[in-house]
Amino acid sequence: MMRTPHFYCEFCGVEVGKDARVCPRCGRFFSSVKCPKCDYVGKSDDFTSGCPVCGYAEAANPSPEPIKPLTQLAPPLPWWAFLVTAVILAALIALLLAR
Secondary structure, eight states: OOBOOOEEOTTTOOEEOTTOSBOTTTOOBOSOEEOTTTOOEEOGGGGBTBOTTTOOOOBSSOOOOOOOOGGGSSOOOOHHHHHHHHHHHHHHHHHHHHO
C-alpha cells in the first residue's frame, strides 16, 4: 500500500495542500509542519516521504474523523435558566435599592 503524506490544519482539522500557507477554512497561517505522532516540527519538504524522525505517513485514502463546528459542541441553555437568572438579578437589585 502506497503511503503518502497528507497535511491538515492543526487548528480546524481540514486537509490542506503541501505548500499551503493559509488554511482555507479557518484562515490560520502556517509557518511549519508538525508530525501528529511524534510532534516533530519542520518544513513541508522534510515530510515528502512521511515524518523524517518517526516515519509516520497516512495511507493514500485517509478517513479523518469529522470536525464538529464550534456551534455544535455545547447545547444552548434552556429557557428556564434565563428566567432563574433574571429573577435572581431582580432580587439583588431590589435588595440594593431597599437600603
